[in-house]
Amino acid sequence: MGPPHLAEGFFCAMMETLRPRERMEREGLGSLQDAELLALLLGTGQPGRPAERLADDLLHLAGGSLHNLATWPPDCLTQVPGVGPAKAFLVAAAMELGRRRQHASRPLPQMMKGSQDVFGRFQSRLSDLQHEEFWIMLLKRSNDVLAEVCISKGGLTGTVVDPKIVFGRALAMRAAAMVLVHNHPSGNPRPSASDRELTRSLCRAGLLLDLPILDHVIVAGDGYVSFADEGWLN
Numbered sequence: 294m295g296p297p298h299l300a301e302g303f304f305c306a307m308m309e310t311l312r313p314r315e316r317m318e319r320e321g322l323g324s325l326q327d328a329e330l331l332a333l334l335l336g337t338g339q340p341g342r343p344a345e346r347l348a349d350d351l352l353h354l355a356g357g358s359l360h361n362l363a364t365w366p367p368d369c370l371t372q373v374p375g376v377g378p379a380k381a382f383l384v385a386a387a388m389e390l391g392r393r394r395q396h397a398s399r400p401l402p403q404m405m406k407g408s409q410d411v412f413g414r415f416q417s418r419l420s421d422l423q424h425e426e427f428w429i430m431l432l433k434r435s436n437d438v439l440a441e442v443c444i445s446k447g448g449l450t451g452t453v454v455d456p457k458i459v460f461g462r463a464l465a466m467r468a469a470a471m472v473l474v475h476n477h478p479s480g481n482p483r484p485s486a487s488d489r490e491l492t493r494s495l496c497r498a499g500l501l502l503d504l505p506i507l508d509h510v511i512v513a514g515d516g517y518v519s520f521a522d523e524g525w526l527n
Contacts, residue, residue: 328348332348336380363421364421404437407522411472426447426452433469445458459495475488483518489525
């Protein structure tokens with residue numbers, strides 16, 4: 294048997310050449326790097342481009358950021374040669390599962406005491422989206438959450454909101470009040486002119502129907518803006 298340092302060197306070299314699945318079996322999932330976990334998801338590559346190479350290319354495309362990778366739609370991932378629609382949807386599904394796990398692991402506040410509670414319920418759901426979604430949070434008289442309803446989904450710069458649908462859902466569920474919530478994929482939470490006009494219009498209708506709008510929260514990444522906190526509901 295050779296000297297100890299030679300044996301150790303041989304062992305290290307062997308570990309470096311192990312495929313991700315073999316490393317997982319030996320050391321557990323926690324030992325794998327991001328690219329190795331992606332390679333496990335991809336499963337197979339193509340001639341001359343093994344799954345590890347595809348995974349490296351995916352991470353390079355995303356600037357080395359799993360957060361960026363999680364925000365991209367599947368068709369963006371197919372820019373990497375060897376990553377077709379099936380593999381792209383598999384990666385996107387894994388990212389969505391991670392997002393849902395994060396959302397499910399947080400105890401969600403049931404009583405809305407302020408904008409921070411609203412943001413806490415919607416951040417993980419809306420912050421990574423590359424399109425706008427408009428939601429209403431329906432409240433009981435105690436300000437406990439009655440329901441959350443997605444009213445519309447749109448594109449990168451906006452979505453269409455029909456006041457008749459907003460109040461139709463709220464009245465059908467006997468809500469006592471509501472909070473408006475939508476996201477800005479741009480990362481800038483400041484309201485646009487159309488955001489302000491829509492909020493004014495819905496607030497006026499809420500007063501007439503005795504169904505007040507308590508806030509409009511715009512989620513953008515890790516931040517948000519609250520119309521109530523800023524005094525913009527009047």
